[in-house]
Amino acid sequence: MADSSSDRREPTVIVDDAHVVYRVHQSAAxxxxxxxxxxxxxxxxxxxxxxxxxxxIKGVSFVAYKGEAVGLIGTNGSGKSTLLRAxxxxxxxxxxxxxxxGQPSLLGVNAALMNDxxxxxxxxxxCLAMGMSPAQVKSKVxxxxxxxxxxxxxDFSSLPMRxxxxxxxxxxxxxxxxxxxxxxxxxxxxxxxxxxxFRRRSEQRVRDLRxxxxxxxxxxxxxxxxxxxxxxxxxxxxxxxxxxxxxxDVLKEYEAYTKR
Amino acid sequence: xxxxxxxxxxxxxxxxxxxRRHGLSAAGKPPSLPNYTRQLWAYRHFIASYxxxxxxxTLGRTKLGVFWQVLTPLINATVYYVIFGVVLNTKHGVDxxxxxxxxxxxxFGFTATTVQAGIGAISSNMxxxxxxxxxxxxxxxxxxxxEIRNMIASMTVLMIIVLGFGEPITWEWLxxxxxxLLQSIFNAGLAMGVARLGSKVADFKQLVPFVMRIWxxxxxxxxxxxxxxxxxxxxxxxxxxxxxxLIFIDLMRHALMENVPLAAPAPVLWLQAIGWAAVVGFGGxxxxxxxxxxxxxx
Numbered sequence: 284m285a286d287s288s289s290d291r292r293e294p295t296v297i298v299d300d301a302h303v304v305y306r307v308h309q310s311a312a313x314x315x316x317x318x319x320x321x322x323x324x325x326x327x328x329x330x331x332x333x334x335x336x337x338x339x340i341k342g343v344s345f346v347a348y349k350g351e352a353v354g355l356i357g358t359n360g361s362g363k364s365t366l367l368r369a370x371x372x373x374x375x376x377x378x379x380x381x382x383x384x385g386q387p388s389l390l391g392v393n394a395a396l397m398n399d400x401x402x403x404x405x406x407x408x409x410c411l412a413m414g415m416s417p418a419q420v421k422s423k424v425x426x427x428x429x430x431x432x433x434x435x436x437x438d439f440s441s442l443p444m445r446x447x448x449x450x451x452x453x454x455x456x457x458x459x460x461x462x463x464x465x466x467x468x469x470x471x472x473x474x475x476x477x478x479x480x481f482r483r484r485s486e487q488r489v490r491d492l493r494x495x496x497x498x499x500x501x502x503x504x505x506x507x508x509x510x511x512x513x514x515x516x517x518x519x520x521x522x523x524x525x526x527x528x529x530x531x532d533v534l535k536e537y538e539a540y541t542k543r
Numbered sequence: 544x545x546x547x548x549x550x551x552x553x554x555x556x557x558x559x560x561x562x563r564r565h566g567l568s569a570a571g572k573p574p575s576l577p578n579y580t581r582q583l584w585a586y587r588h589f590i591a592s593y594x595x596x597x598x599x600x601t602l603g604r605t606k607l608g609v610f611w612q613v614l615t616p617l618i619n620a621t622v623y624y625v626i627f628g629v630v631l632n633t634k635h636g637v638d639x640x641x642x643x644x645x646x647x648x649x650x651f652g653f654t655a656t657t658v659q660a661g662i663g664a665i666s667s668n669m670x671x672x673x674x675x676x677x678x679x680x681x682x683x684x685x686x687x688x689x690e691i692r693n694m695i696a697s698m699t700v701l702m703i704i705v706l707g708f709g710e711p712i713t714w715e716w717l718x719x720x721x722x723x724l725l726q727s728i729f730n731a732g733l734a735m736g737v738a739r740l741g742s743k744v745a746d747f748k749q750l751v752p753f754v755m756r757i758w759x760x761x762x763x764x765x766x767x768x769x770x771x772x773x774x775x776x777x778x779x780x781x782x783x784x785x786x787x788x789l790i791f792i793d794l795m796r797h798a799l800m801e802n803v804p805l806a807a808p809a810p811v812l813w814l815q816a817i818g819w820a821a822v823v824g825f826g827g828x829x830x831x832x833x834x835x836x837x838x839x840x841x
Binding site for chain 2: 295299300375380382383386390397412413414416
């Protein structure tokens with residue numbers, strides 16, 4: 284097993300039998316949408332049919348250690364992103380517990396910034412939201428814009444983000460989040476976007492962040508980027524762990540499963 | 544390979560024990576109130592720049608841009624002037640009715656827009672909340688800041704209107720500042736309170752327009768306060784006269800104008816205003832803090 288030497292290594296994230304349940308209010312199904320039906324439901328005290336529970340994570344346990352890069356793989360809807368959000372403390376766990384050293388930061392491609400504002404102002408806003416001081420932000424802005432490479436084709440950093448291509452805005456978001464040293468960095472698909480050149484750069488940055496004694500979790504559908512950055516992988520399927528171990532072994536099993 | 548990995552199966556201690564031994568904290572555990580306040584203070588630059596960004600992005604696509612901050616209250620006042628000053632020519636026994644009316648409309652509007660924006664502070668920023676870590680109270684506070692900025696522009700317009708209708712500038716105008724501060728604290732508490740309500744039950748958003756309308760009619764915006772004391776007695780009058788908006792509006796009218804009918808003597812109104820600002824300001828903050836870790840859900 285990958286963690287036989289665990290007494291000497293320092294754990295940074297401990298997930299102890301965690302369950303995550305989403306409660307989804309959806310627009311009414313046919314036949315239940317009339318005001319009369321809603322009224323009847325209120326009178327009889329039935330659970331609204333528009334409220335559905337989705338049990339996304341069904342009891343997951345593992346320990347991640349300092350300096351590790353852990354890849355999370357699994358088919359669509361297997362609970363990878365949900366698990367990351369739960370580790371980041373952004374989604375409350377229903378049962379079980381998640382412990383972390385410091386504050387894990389989630390870096391996702393769907394991290395919303397303000398689309399009507401120029402990239403440069405979004406950088407400032409994002410840095411402040413991560414808790415940097417204005418002086419730190421000032422010294423970092425140029426570095427972040429340069430790293431993201433959005434200015435390679437003209438002065439895009441002063442244009443509103445709604446004019447960016449999806450790859451450009453994903454690159455900018457990655458660059459913002461990667462500018463800060465994190466104890467635990469959670470990356471959701473971010474490396475899959477962007478061109479080959481940016482991918483190489485971001486993989487280098489992930490390695491640097493790891494070297495600074497943090498732990499990195501990476502969710503990606505690109506087996507290549509998992510292989511390149513992570514030596515340990517966890518395979519999630521329908522909210523449960525199917526395999527946990529060295530990336531090569533887990534990926535082999537996973538490939539066999541998806542080809543079936 | 545086993546289907547699930549249990550770390551430390553060889554040492555045999557539980558995961559919770561392992562976490563405790565290495566000093567890891569449980570994710571999603573709420574900070575204490577003093578700690579939360581300290582965090583919020585550390586994020587003051589974020590709050591300010593988020594408020595600026597919000598103004599810039601809402602007005603960014605308009606041709607007139609930030610000029611709308613002055614234009615909106617100006618148009619607002621014109622509408623009320625045309626209806627009540629020209630068409631109906633109402634007086635209600637107030638010497639200078641148009642400035643009286645405009646003060647009411649502007650002061651009430653300050654709180655009304657804060658509540659309307661505050662109720663969506665959490666629910667319309669889910670993307671930001673699920674992506675980044677920051678004290679969530681930053682969002683309703685930033686919205687309060689936006690409205691404070693708008694209100695400063697409105698106050699300038701209001702003062703010009705009041706002067707234009709022949710009211711003199713007196714030392715009492717200095718009282719505008721403390722009234723404005725008290726109402727801002729009151730609004731901040733209210734914004735945080737409704738932000739949590741709005742994040743839990745989306746249905747509240749549908750009710751806000753009606754609540755605000757009832758509140759407006761109970762705050763003597765469109766007619767003098769004496770209307771209430773003429774018609775109501777006992778507990779009904781007591782409820783109306785304890786209305787914080789009525790108190791703020793009355794105080795502002797008292798500061799800006801001469802000879803206005805008041806609901807109570809000015810010192811009583813001042814004490815009530817301070818009380819309301821303290822109770823709602825702190826109460827809203829406390830209520831919001833209690834829900835801090837649940838805001839990502841839903």
